[in-house]
Amino acid sequence: MPRHLKSPVPAAQVSAARADVAERVHAILEDIRRRGDDAVREYSEQFDKWSPGSFRLNADEVRRIVSQVPGTVLDDIRFVQQQVRTFAQAQRDSMADVEIETLPGVRLGHRHVPVAAAGAYVPGGRYPLTASAHMTIVTAKVAGVPRVAACTPPIRGEIPAATVAAMHLAGADEIYLLGGVQAVAALAVGTETIGRVPMLAGPGNAYVAEAKRQLFGEVGIDLFAGPTEILVIADENADPFVVAVDLLSQAEHGPDSPAVLVTTSEQLGREVERHIERLLPGMPTKDFAEPAWRDHGEIVVADTLDEAFRIADSYASEHVEVLTENPRQALEKMREYGALFLGEGTCVSYGDKVIGTNHVLPTRGAARYTGGLWVGKYLKTVTYQEVTDTASSALLGEVCGRAARVELFEGHARSGDVRAAKYGKGQLPWNEEGAA
Structure with a gap:
């Protein structure tokens, strides 16, 4: 069972501000x-x-x-x-x-x-x-x-x-x-x-x-966007100082930016919290990072790494940083995230600033149904249809007539009938005045 070493403020306090x-x-x-x-x-x-x-x-x-x-x-x-x-x-x-x-x-x-x-x-x-x-x-x-x-x-x-x-x-x-x-x-x-x-x-x-x-x-x-989010998955092999720095790197975006650690090591979780407490007073951006961590920071301890992956998926976080012995496991184990950052050699800040993947990403759980901004967002995938074989048009016309009448769409049916009759050399089941 997961347990919280640190919990955020109640969600009700956040929703009132959104209404204003x-x-x-x-x-x-x-x-x-x-x-x-x-x-x-x-x-x-x-x-x-x-x-x-x-x-x-x-x-x-x-x-x-x-x-x-x-x-x-x-x-x-x-x-x-x-x-x-x-x-x-x-x-x-x-x-x-x-x-x-x-x-x-x-x-x-x-x-x-x-x-x-x-x-x-x-x-x-x-x-x-x-x-x-x-x-x-x-x-x-x-x-x-x-x-x-x-x-x-x-x-x-x-x-x-x-x-x-x-x-x-x-x-x-x-x-x-x-x-x-x-x-x-x-x-x-x-x-x-x-x-x-x-x-x-x-x-x-x-x-x-x-x-x-x-x-x-x-x-x-x-996409629908909210405050920047970071979630770090860490096992006992992670460097707690690196974890603390990375959590604060995103907390500085704003006082409402969630920063979450999910770890399989309670000791690491407590060390991360101590590092954050030491780092925050000297941060030039502490006026944002401090309330973000105080009100929206979390430390969750999981019993196993599989449980940690499941917990992380439940957040559907914008950024998920994986600092474990085998970070590429997350590619197979997880599905609910905006972007994954695998291993200590990378970090969310690379994604924000320099590495080349897009940093406009889903927040507030939107990663459950969409990815982030990418070239495909600027493209409309549009279809076209062409029928040049008269026998095929006649066949489609016959089926269209029957299918449309099941749904009581007589006008649709007659568009099919016209082609079935013209290309199939048959008779219309209605006359030019529209009567059957």
């Missing part, structure tokens, strides 16, 4: 629908103290901003984007168009068609998440999306130059210095100066995530 966010977001979305650019500008002034002549950067502005970024930063951006591009291209190459002949002259197929445009939200605020530009824009461009409109907020009234550089180098067609609900709303519904997009992608704070949730259906979204 949903109500506020709904009001902003409706206001932007009604008033367009005027509302967008007012919210940008209110939340970001930002009201330029145009939210969109022109080509000269982009070149000037990029020129201010240190060369090593640009080199690192290019390196990471190449990792993302390489993996996304491999994903795209795995998706073949299909055409088969099921009966003589009956051809069925599917094609992968990129969406016409995508909106990429690159978070800013306290931490400029340049890596989100790689994940959303590079991946969309590999998929073949012809127009990518990217938004990022100013940071304390300043232009986030490294983020703009990342958006530009990733291939964004439009770059807007605009953040929050007002950014995703403008992209989704369109304004006088911002063209609407059929799909939104990218992480954000609780308000951005809620805006995407409310807009879903009107536009497509990558």
Whole structure:
């Protein structure tokens, strides 16, 4: 039986805050629908103290901003984007168009068609998440999306130059210095100066995530997102210091970011907790990491490694780091996760920043039904049908007539009847006035 060395706060405390966010977001979305650019500008002034002549950067502005970024930063951006591009291209190459002949002259197929445009939200605020530009824009461009409109907020009234550089180098067609609900709303519904997009992608704070949730259906979204999550599976062979550092690496995302350890060693669990208590006071990001660990941190002790895998699956965590003697066992034992990080040589931070897999991943249990953002999210798999053999069309028409009448769809049946009669040289079971 699993037992907790450390438990999180009750879930009820979390859900009350979500209701307030949903109500506020709904009001902003409706206001932007009604008033367009005027509302967008007012919210940008209110939340970001930002009201330029145009939210969109022109080509000269982009070149000037990029020129201010240190060369090593640009080199690192290019390196990471190449990792993302390489993996996304491999994903795209795995998706073949299909055409088969099921009966003589009956051809069925599917094609992968990129969406016409995508909106990429690159978070800013306290931490400029340049890596989100790689994940959303590079991946969309590999998929073949012809127009990518990217938004990022100013940071304390300043232009986030490294983020703009990342958006530009990733291939964004439009770059807007605009953040929050007002950014995703403008992209989704369109304004006088911002063209609407059929799909939104990218992480954000609780308000951005809620805006995407409310807009879903009107536009497509990558996935429903919540606070960043990490779950570490560790046996007695794991280094407790490494485990503690890795748990805190994700807790710093925000005060509501869950960090969970599932271990087969109670001793390791207690050592990890002691390391965390020593590390937290000196962390520059402890104002986020400390409440995240206090309120949402967990240490669970399992009797066996198989039980640890089952417990981990029950969380369906965004990131699962496996620090065990044989970490690749998790590939066979687990199925409910956003991404796996196998062995001490890798870590969740690699996935977030440099390794090339996409860091936009499912949270709050969504890993039970979806994976993360990937090149396929920007593609519509659409089918087509063609019948060129008259005998096959006659056969299908006969079966269609019978099948449709079982469901009382007479109009459908008559579409089949017409072809059965025309190509099969038979008679219609009804006349041209529609009477049987």
